[in-house]
Amino acid sequence: MADTTDFRNGFTMVWNDSLWQIVKFQHVKPGKGGAFVRTTLKNVRNGRVVDNTFRAGEKVKEARVERREHQFLYEDDLGLHFMNTEDYAQFSLPPEQIEKREFIKEGGMIDILFHAETEEPLRAEIPKSVELEVTKTDPGLRGDTATGATKPATLESGAVVNVPLFVNEGDVIRVNTDTGDYITRVTT
Numbered sequence: 001m002a003d004t005t006d007f008r009n010g011f012t013m014v015w016n017d018s019l020w021q022i023v024k025f026q027h028v029k030p031g032k033g034g035a036f037v038r039t040t041l042k043n044v045r046n047g048r049v050v051d052n053t054f055r056a057g058e059k060v061k062e063a064r065v066e067r068r069e070h071q072f073l074y075e076d077d078l079g080l081h082f083m084n085t086e087d088y089a090q091f092s093l094p095p096e097q098i099e100k101r102e103f104i105k106e107g108g109m110i111d112i113l114f115h116a117e118t119e120e121p122l123r124a125e126i127p128k129s130v131e132l133e134v135t136k137t138d139p140g141l142r143g144d145t146a147t148g149a150t151k152p153a154t155l156e157s158g159a160v161v162n163v164p165l166f167v168n169e170g171d172v173i174r175v176n177t178d179t180g181d182y183i184t185r186v187t188t
Helices: none
Strands: 010-015 016-030 036-043 051-053 059-062 065-076 079-084 090-093 107-114 118-124 127-138 150-155 159-166 173-177 180-186
Touching: 065 118, 079 118, 090 118, 150 173, 159 173, 159 180
Parallel strands: none
Antiparallel strands: 010 016, 010 059, 016 036, 036 051, 065 079, 065 107, 079 090, 107 118, 127 150, 127 173, 150 159, 173 180
């Protein structure tokens, strides 16, 4: 058992019969009354975010969660299929357990969170930025780059992002997966 003094960002615990991860926390010691800890918690299974306040010293059950790198194989009616690159074990996850699905391409690497005691796959997390090839976009007009204008581009994963006019089909670009914004063109 852990208590509120063990809280830190990324700490995972069992609370209300579910697994929660601390996104942010703040110890508060008011001039009057007992101290408490304000937290923002994220459900590890479904990604739901809630705010909760714990009394100082309150006990919680710590849960061990492991992050393991897997390769995305394919998607079908059963879900998205992944393979552990160390032991080649395969399993599938339903699409709702994978945030930002539109940025994952077949053969790409992705981190999957596992509950260490039960070996249950909980959620997939993609990197903060990914490199994807542009498969479809309109050609840019020559000399029209001073305005900072953008155009839509379809990537190999199926995602559509706005890119500068100089980006062409076949170019590989880096995309921020949090915002879906173009970062830079990657030279190969």
